[in-house]
Amino acid sequence: MPVLILGLLLWVLAHTFKRMAPGLRARMGDAGKGLVAALILLGVLLMVIGYRQTDFIPIYNPFPGAGHLNNTLMLISVFLFGVGGTKGTLYTRMRHPMLWGTVVWAVAHLLVNGDLASIVLFGCLAIWAFIEMSLINGAGPWLRPVHGRGLKGDAMNLVGTVVIIGVAALIHQWLGHPVFLGNY
Incomplete structure (x- = not known):
């Protein structure tokens, strides 16, 4: 379950970053888009792995x-x-x-x-x-x-x-x- 929760946290933080810290996100420019995309992808990967390995x-x-x-x-x-x-x-x-x-x-x-x-x-x-x-x-x-x-x-x-x-x-x-x- 910890891997699943970590994946969810990465998903939520990456998606809300622009809304929660708009100034920082704007200063990051295109590099920020790449970082957010990478965090979202990592979050999805961790959600899938975490979901599949969690006991029923x-x-x-x-x-x-x-x-x-x-x-x-x-x-x-x-x-x-x-x-x-x-x-x-x-x-x-x-x-x-x-x-x-x-x-x-x-x-x-x-x-x-x-x-x-x-x-x-x-x-x-x-x-x-x-x-x-x-x-x-x-x-x-x-x-x-x-x-x-x-x-x-x-x-x-x-x-x-x-x-x-x-x-x-x-x-x-x-x-x-x-x-x-x-x-x-």
Whole structure:
């Protein structure tokens, strides 16, 4: 569990650095971007390693069929992750789509994983996303984007979402966690 927690701390600190120490971050210039990216990558690596090596300590039992709800929420989550990149209809209407995607992703995984490591990992990332939204909102008003790609962007995002979900399903299958059975 310590490796998992260290990974979470690196993730949170790297992502909130710009908001918590804007002057220092600005003085670091492009080198700061590289450092933040490296810390985020290291954090993700430590989260994966820490999660996989932590003993399974059950806290609650997911309800039967929760896997189907998880899969539906994952489609929504991945679609939200792509909103900013594809600039579809939600692009000009929704603030923080990637952070909301993180919240949906975390909730989806908490529905099907009732062990302590999952609660720590997914719960902390959901809490971080809410805190990050609050910090961003507190920094100033949202300058709503004027133009997006509309339905073309949505179509691109939908295709990307299906591809990413397919790849994620294959990775989960390879790790021994088939995602289309309905129960985990």
